[in-house]
Amino acid sequence: xxxEADYYALFEAYRSGELAASQRADLEHRLAADPNxxxxxxxxxxxxxxxxxxxxxxxxxxxxxxxxxxxxxxxAVRLEEGETLETGIPTMPQVYISPVExxxxxxxxxxxxxxxxxxxxxxxxxxxxLLGLEWxxxxxxxxxxxxxTVLRREVERIKQTQKAMNRAINQIDGTKxxxxxxxxxxxxxxxxxxxxxxxxxxxxxxxxxxxxxIESRDRQRYRAEPVFTDVAHDLAILRIKDRKFSGFGxxxxxxxxGTADLGEKVFTLGYxxxxxxxxxxxxxxxxxFEGDTAFYQISIPVNPGNSGGPLLDDRGxxxxxxxxxxxxxxxxxxATKSSYLMRLVDSLSAVGTAQPYNMPRTNLMAGTSRRQxxxxxxxxxxxxxxxx
Amino acid sequence: xxxxxxxxxxxxxxxxxxxxxxxxxxxxxxxxxxxxSHYVLQNSGxxxxxxxxxxxxxxxxxxxxREGSLELSCQIKTYLYAVCRRLWLKRLAEKTRFGGRLDDxxxxxxxxxxxxxxxxxxxxxxxxxxxxxxxxxxxPCRSLLEGFYLLDKSMxxxxxxxxxxxxxxxxxxxxxxxxxxxxxxxxxxxxxxxx
Numbered sequence: 001x002x003x004e005a006d007y008y009a010l011f012e013a014y015r016s017g018e019l020a021a022s023q024r025a026d027l028e029h030r031l032a033a034d035p036n037x038x039x040x041x042x043x044x045x046x047x048x049x050x051x052x053x054x055x056x057x058x059x060x061x062x063x064x065x066x067x068x069x070x071x072x073x074x075x076a077v078r079l080e081e082g083e084t085l086e087t088g089i090p091t092m093p094q095v096y097i098s099p100v101e102x103x104x105x106x107x108x109x110x111x112x113x114x115x116x117x118x119x120x121x122x123x124x125x126x127x128x129x130l131l132g133l134e135w136x137x138x139x140x141x142x143x144x145x146x147x148x149t150v151l152r153r154e155v156e157r158i159k160q161t162q163k164a165m166n167r168a169i170n171q172i173d174g175t176k177x178x179x180x181x182x183x184x185x186x187x188x189x190x191x192x193x194x195x196x197x198x199x200x201x202x203x204x205x206x207x208x209x210x211x212x213x214i215e216s217r218d219r220q221r222y223r224a225e226p227v228f229t230d231v232a233h234d235l236a237i238l239r240i241k242d243r244k245f246s247g248f249g250x251x252x253x254x255x256x257x258g259t260a261d262l263g264e265k266v267f268t269l270g271y272x273x274x275x276x277x278x279x280x281x282x283x284x285x286x287x288x289f290e291g292d293t294a295f296y297q298i299s300i301p302v303n304p305g306n307s308g309g310p311l312l313d314d315r316g317x318x319x320x321x322x323x324x325x326x327x328x329x330x331x332x333x334x335a336t337k338s339s340y341l342m343r344l345v346d347s348l349s350a351v352g353t354a355q356p357y358n359m360p361r362t363n364l365m366a367g368t369s370r371r372q373x374x375x376x377x378x379x380x381x382x383x384x385x386x387x388x
Numbered sequence: 389x390x391x392x393x394x395x396x397x398x399x400x401x402x403x404x405x406x407x408x409x410x411x412x413x414x415x416x417x418x419x420x421x422x423x424x425s426h427y428v429l430q431n432s433g434x435x436x437x438x439x440x441x442x443x444x445x446x447x448x449x450x451x452x453x454r455e456g457s458l459e460l461s462c463q464i465k466t467y468l469y470a471v472c473r474r475l476w477l478k479r480l481a482e483k484t485r486f487g488g489r490l491d492d493x494x495x496x497x498x499x500x501x502x503x504x505x506x507x508x509x510x511x512x513x514x515x516x517x518x519x520x521x522x523x524x525x526x527x528p529c530r531s532l533l534e535g536f537y538l539l540d541k542s543m544x545x546x547x548x549x550x551x552x553x554x555x556x557x558x559x560x561x562x563x564x565x566x567x568x569x570x571x572x573x574x575x576x577x578x579x580x581x582x583x
Contacts, residue, residue, distance in 0.1 A: 005560065005563035006563070008563040008567065009563050043574065047566065047573060048566075050518050050573070051518065052537060053511070053514075053515070055537050056451075057515055058538055064417065068439055070414070071417075071421070
């Protein structure tokens, strides 16, 4: 019995063609007949061919390494000689990169994509937040139409400057600082409608109010409640509910039922600041914002806080209630026509509420000078403070 | 570089390399190294990595040519580029976490490089097993087999080197070694991951 090694000797001889013809035929016959023997031969073939291939691979690798080494050596020589001789293409000057920078570059290379994604997410988050906030604020300010600004004053915003101003004034006066009072959240202007405690202001001044405080020029404060509101014409009627309130006295102005003429000299008193402010102009148009016929356009510079103030003509007739202004127009203010106020009062009287509306019928201001008119009027114009 | 080095066409290259012309191989190697080196350097590789990849790529080409089984449907340059590109992308994928960035919408797939690479990979595995088996077959067998098969020494040379009394002794020893190697090789190769 032959060993496997003996067979290998036989196979190798067969492969290299050293076998005699008879032996060769014998082997081939056996290969065809005996599958186990054939498997043995196949294994031998695979083994030797793999060995040869492996040898060749190693040889090739050596060859390639040698070629590369040659190239590297050539390059080194060329660099030493000076680059212009050989190719005419100058080798690029080598920039020395410090290890730290190399590390940073490698880091950047590896994490660039992540960094980009993070940065864009951050940018998007910032913009989303900003836009979201802007949108939210816009949603908060409901009643302002495009370009139309209602003139109720946000007290909180100016409280700081107010305080600073008071302090400065007190320093000049040398008087004792006043006790702090809650200034309310918003404020506007209002004026007396009847002698027995009805007042008129703009609806948007008292919008969302929890409680209302009326403050007169001599710092007299009264608590008030809304009696009726007319959103469409931006009107609100208030009534003072304090028991100590004894009445305003006789009102110096009367209410005009018709419409006033274009070019009429008009004036107003209001509280855009802590003090009463006079404003004068003329009646510019008999329609308001976007052609709203319930309003006048007037050329009085008005500010937040002027809302709800009375608009009077030269003879002391009340012709309107200041409501708002247009942002993109120079001194275009709007006032509700007094006829709408009259119509509202008439309808309320007809329904018959608790107290009748005793509207003033005579006008004490006609024919007097503007200064006297104002002196009479100013006691009937009030700050309306709104607490939410 | 007109230094009297003969310039070959693609067909001449293939023919010369098949004949075993080392000068042609060196010439070819020189010719396309800058291209591959540039590609690898552009894609966050180093000079050494470029050389490695290029040598591997040339190896694939060379072995195909030597076998006579190369079916070139494009320029050698394109073929080499495709092979090296593929090899480098594979290395990159192993190196980095971002393995999914192999953008293979380019027309390098029609060069046949992909299929050739799969074959080459299979062969690499076989050679790795062989190398492992040779490591484990033990001395003198290893030196004997390496001498005969890998370094192409003759039996007479080996007989003298290893101090056998005659060539037949050396041959017998070689066959025994071959049987041992066979057992190791097939045990690992067929049984795959049994190392």
